[in-house]
Amino acid sequence: MKTSFVSTLSIQTTMRNSIAGVQREMVKANQEAVTMKHADLGVALGANTSRALDLSREITRINSLVSSAALATQRLETTELALANMNESALTIQSAILTLGNSGDEGSLATARKAMTNALESFTTFANTAVQGEYIFAGINSDVKPMNDYFAAGSPAKAAIDAEFNHFLSSNSIASASAMTKDQMESFLTGLEKKFTGEVPLSSPPHAAAIAGQDLWKAVFSDASDENMKVRISPSEVVESSTNANSQGMRNFAFASIISMEFLKGEMSQGAREAVATRTTTVIARAMNGVDSINQQRTTIGISTERVAKAGESLQAQEDILTKGLVAMEGVDPEEAATRLNTMKTLLETAYAVTAKIQQLSLANFL
Incomplete structure (x- = not known):
């Protein structure tokens, strides 16, 4: 043993x-x-490892789209709210003109001009709304404040309007603003409106040669881009997530508020004031409901918001399905x-x- x-x-x-x-x-x-999850996916899944990685990458991509859609929704909702406030300001202008009627009382005229001033100030504030550091009415120039302040000291916009008016007076041998007739005021407003809408470019004189030939609005009022921000909300769908301050609705709003604010004065003749009031009423109505108007932009923004919401629901459903599949493979x-x-x-x-x-x-x- x-x-x-x-x-x-x-x-x-x-x-x-x-x-x-x-x-x-x-x-x-x-x-x-x-x-x-399995500690070692390669050992646990074997040949299915590549499939699990593909599912993981797809979920990450969907999460990225969902995040983009959430930011777009915030931008769209803020845009719609700002446009709604602009529309309210436009209604204020309409109400002020209707209240004034044909009155030549300086107190009534001053009240109307104050209403126009407040409306334009509010409009400028809403147009310069920003979301997370991006100006929503600046188009793709999202880091640039789109609207210049008409009331700022040395405002180029105010100087341009004054130059247009003084040039019209001198070109037509009109001694002063108080001497303008109704027909002359209508002629001036027609020419100025065409420059606001971009139909007629600036000329030199009365403007500096540096801006001659340019669009009045883009030269002195707006630094926005005509191209709107876009966002991808699905692998095959892209929507505009904002609008811009160069729309005809915004141009018309500014034109209507400025002419009534500048020329509804007691020193002007009754006929000239009537021409201003009539033009203001017509133009502010177009600003709200005409082609490329504020409310038309609201409709477009609303459609985009709905598309983003539906795309978000679809992406969430896809993510849930893929996540269940991935958990079934990787999970313990x-x-x-x-x-x-x-x-x-x-x-x-x-x-x-x-x-x-x-x-x-x-x-x-x-x-």
Whole structure:
């Protein structure tokens, strides 16, 4: 009979290796219990690993589209609100003109001009609305404030209107503003309106040669781009997420408020004031409901908002389906993962206890 001797060092080495193995498995089990995914996807999925990666990339792309759509929705809703406020300001102008009627009383005229001033100031504020540092009415020039302040000191816009008016007076040998007839005022307003709408460019004189030939609106009123901001809301769909301050509705609003504010004065003849009031009423109506008007822009923005909302719902449904598929591939049973983790903990504690007992073995205890 032969007896084999096993040293305590050999036993301790074996236990250390066992503990190291349990610790590695415990790390994996803990990771799976926390993330609810296989610790090593390559080993767990094998040939399906590439498919899981494709699903993950698609979910990331959809999340990016959802984020873009959320930002676009915020921009669109803010734009619609600003346009609604502009429309309210336009109604204020209409109301002020109707209230004034044919009155030549300076107090009534001053009240009407004050209403026009407030309306233009509000319009400028709304036109310069920004969302997260981007001006929503600036088109693709989103980092540039679109509307210049007509009331600012040294305003180029105010100087341009004064230059147009003084040039008309001198060109037609009209001694002063008070001498203008109704027909002359109508002629002046017709010419000025064509320059506001961009139909007729600026000329030199009365303007500096540097801006001669340019659009009055873009030269001194607006720094906005004609091209609107766009956002991709699905792999195949792109929508405009804003409008711009160069629309005819905004030009008409500014024109109507400025002519009534500047020329509804007691010094003007009754006929000239009537021409201004009539033109203001006509133009402000076009600003609200004409071609490329404020309300038409509101309709366009509303359609875009609805498209973004529907695209968002579709993207969310796609994300849910893909996420379920990915979880089915990568996921682990949470109860099984927790049980395995507890088992690893028990094994580790047992291994530590056995190792401690072995380390206490000594021949001295048996002598």
